[in-house]
Amino acid sequence: MPSIVLLCDDLLFASRITGQVRALGLPIQSARSLDQLLALARQETPSSVVVDLAFPGLDLPDLFGRLSAACPSLPRVIAYGPHVDAEQLRSARSAGCDPVLPRSKFVEELPHILEEIKGEEPR
Numbered sequence: 001m002p003s004i005v006l007l008c009d010d011l012l013f014a015s016r017i018t019g020q021v022r023a024l025g026l027p028i029q030s031a032r033s034l035d036q037l038l039a040l041a042r043q044e045t046p047s048s049v050v051v052d053l054a055f056p057g058l059d060l061p062d063l064f065g066r067l068s069a070a071c072p073s074l075p076r077v078i079a080y081g082p083h084v085d086a087e088q089l090r091s092a093r094s095a096g097c098d099p100v101l102p103r104s105k106f107v108e109e110l111p112h113i114l115e116e117i118k119g120e121e122p123r
Helices: 011-023 034-043 060-070 086-095 103-119
Strands: 004-007 028-031 048-052 076-081 100-102
Touching: 004 011, 004 034, 011 028, 011 103, 028 034, 034 060, 048 060, 060 076, 060 086, 076 086, 076 103, 086 100, 100 103
Parallel strands: 004 028, 004 048, 048 076, 076 100
Antiparallel strands: none
């Protein structure tokens, strides 16, 4: 079954996301640090990692490199961030995140993204 790891330090928003994910019957784990995310990914490679681009100190190339080293196959990395930071959203796309959405659009699209994840074969 596909699984998700969420990297987010906004507890209210993380709760909102995890609630929607669990309502669809998908497993999700929340990480409040990059080290915790990597530890979870080493235990069981997630099919998707959801990243809050506003996460303090986030370095996407480093995240991708460390995920590649921690997982037998690279999980899909989905990112969302502030709509006012167009450069950060562009950088996330360039780094390999797909999709990359402003936070409000992410909330709107989350049910569709989750249905897509649910239909994916585990990696």
